[in-house]
Amino acid sequence: MPRETLTPRERVLKAINHQEPDRVPIDISAVDEVMDALIDYYGITVNDEEVKIYMGADGRVFERKRNKAQLLLLERLHVDFRWAWAPYIGPELKAYPDGSRDGLFGIRRGGLFFGYALEHPLKDAQSVKDIEAYPWEEYANVDHYDYEQFVQECKDFHEAGYAVYGGPWAPIAFWAMDLMGMDNFMIAMYDKPEVAATLVEKIADFYYRQAEIMFQKGEGFIDIFFMGDDYGIQNGLMMNRKLWKKFFAPHLERLWKLAKSYGLKVQLHSCGSVRDLIPDFIEMGLDVLDPIQVRARGMVPEELKKEYGNQLAFHGSMDTQETLPFGSREDVKNEVLHRLKTMAPGGGFIISPSQHLLTEIPLENIVTMYETAYEYGFYSLIHKMR
Template sequence: MKLTHKERFLATINYEPVDRPASWLGLPVPQAESALTSHFGVNSVDELRSKIDDDIYPIEVPYKYEPSNHIACAFKFAKVDHLDSPDERTLTAPGFFEDYNDPADVDKFDWPDPEKYLDREESLRRAKAVDPDYVRMGVMWSAHFQDACSAFGMEQALMTMLMAPDMFQAVIDRITDFYLKANEIFYETTQGYLDAVLIGNDFGSQTGLMVDPELLRTHVFPGTKKLIDQAKSYGLKVIHHSCGSIFPIIDDLIELGVDVIHPIQALAADMDAAHLKEHYYGKIAFCGGVDAQYLLVKGDAKSVSEKVEELKRLFPTGLVISPSHEAILPDIPPVNIQAMFNSINKMK
C-alpha cells in the first residue's frame, strides 16, 4: 500500500515498515535552480519536488533584516573594517566581542529583537500554502554555537570558551534567547500547519569534532536542549543538523531528544551508513547518506543509483535518504539528482 508523504516520513523515523524510504531533496541554491528545473521540465522548485515525489517541504522563516533577510544572518557581529564584504556572514572574521572578557559587557552589543523583523503574516501564508500531505518543515537553523563563534571570531571564541568561560556563556545564552523568542513567534503563528523543524550547528570537521565533547556538553548543549524542548512542546519533530564527523556526540543528541540526525556526511570519519547502522540502528533516525562531496558531483548516474540501493539495503527504514549536505549546489549534475530519486522511488 502506498503511503502518504507524512505517513512515510513518520514510519521511517520510527523504524516502521515503509513502501519506500522517505526522502528530502534538500535546499537547491538559486544558482542551481535553473539547471534543475530545465532538466526536469518544470517551472519551479515546487513543481520539481512534486515531480520527484519528495516527502519534505522546507518552509523558510521570513526574516526581513537587511541586507541578508535571513534568520541565519540575524547578528551583525563582524567588524566591518576587517572584511572585504561586510554584509556576508562569516565565522572567522574578528567579531564584536573579540576583546571582551567581562560578562557584564554582553549588553554593549545592539541585540536585535526578532519581533521587529520576523513577518508573522508571511509565516502563516507560507505554512498554509503547503499541501498538508507533505512533511511541512520549518527551517529554523537556530545556530547558537556558530553565531557565538561569529560573535568573537572563531579562534577567539574557542579561546574564550577555555580562558573566560563565563564570557562565552553570557554571549551564547543571549543568542539562544534570541532564537527561543524568534522560534516561539514562528511556532505560535504557524501552529497546526507545521510538522517538523530543522535546527543545528556544525560541530564536525572532515576527520573529527572541532570542539571537545565536554565543552559542548557544558556550554552548548544546554541551549540545544531548550531549543529542542521548545519545538517538541508544539508537537514538532526535531531534525538536528551538523556537518562533519560527529560520531562521538550522537549519544548526546539522542539524550537531548533529537528525532533525526542530519545530514550524515558520507565521507566524514565514522559517518558512513554501514558504521552508523552497526552502532545506532533502531536507536535514532538519520537523514542524508548520498555523498555530496564527490559522488553527486563527479559520479555518474549508475554510481548514484547503486549507492541509493546500498542505503536501502542497510536501512530498510530509519533513514530519510537525502544528499549529505542540505544545499544542492550548481556543481551537482541534475541527471544525478534524477538517478537518486529514481532509485529512492522504486517500490518494494
C-alpha cells in the same frame, strides 16, 4: 513500479517512528543555482512569480524569485517535505559596493552561496559587559519577520499532505564563532568561559523566542523542528565533548523540549564527525540526525544504523564529497541502491544529499540520484534487493 499508498506526511512520520512506509521518504537540500538548473532541466515554467525577501540561516538577505517553480520541482523529484519560512521584513540592511551586506546579528557577509563573515563585531570582547552592550535587539529582533506568511505556508503545505518543517534554523555555535571569530571564541571557552557562555546564551535566547512564536502560531500545521549547527570536522569534533556539553547542549535541550511540547519531531543537522555526540543526542531527545557525512571519521551509515538505528532516524547520506561531484551516473545509482538496502529496512531512513548540492555537481548525477531513489525506494522492491 509499485504505487504510493501514503501521503508524504504519513510516509515521513512512519519512517521517523521506525516503521516501514510504502517507500523511503525523499528530501533535497541545494543552493538556488542548482534548483534553477533543475527547474530548467525539467522545463518547469511559471508566470508572475512573486519576489519575497528572505534571511537565510547564514544571515544573508536574498530574493527568492522562483518559489513557485521550486515547489513544482519538488513535486517532480517526489520530495516529501516542505519548508515554511518567515520572510524578513525588518529595516533595510546596509549593502556595500563590493556586493556584501550586513545580515543577522550585524555581521557583514560576502562570498558565494552561504558566504562567510567579513568582520567579527565582538572580536575584542573581553568581559560579560562587552557582550551585553552589543545592540542585540537592533541586529536580531524577533519582530523583523513575517510570521503571518509563515503560518500561511504551514497551513498550505499541511493541507497538501506534506511533512512540514517549521521553526528557526538556530545555528548557535555558528553565530558565536562569526561574532567573535572562530579562534577567539575557541580560546574564550577556556580563558573567559563566562564571556563565551554569555555570548552563546544571547544567541540561543533569540532563537528560543523566535521558536516560541513560530511553534505557537503554526501549532497543528508543523511536523518537524529542523535546526542546524556544525559540531564536527572531517576527523572528529570541532571542540571536545566536555565543552560541547557545557556551552551548547543545555540550549539545544531547551529548544528541543519546547518543540516536543508542541508535539513536534526534532531533527538536527551537523556536518562532520559527530559520532561521539550521538549518545548525548539520543539522551536529549533527538529524533532524526542529518546529514550523515559519510566520509567523515566514524560516520559509516550502516555502522550507525546497526548501533543506533533503533533509537535514531537518519536523514541524508548521499555523498557530496566524492560520489556526486566526481562519480559516474552508475556510481551514483549504486550508492543509492546500497543506501536503500542497508539503511531502509525497519524504517528510520530518509534519503537526501549529505550536504547542500552545489554547482560543481553534474546535473545528470543529481537527476540520477532522485530518479533511482524513487524508482527503487519502494519497500516491496528493497526487500527483494536484499
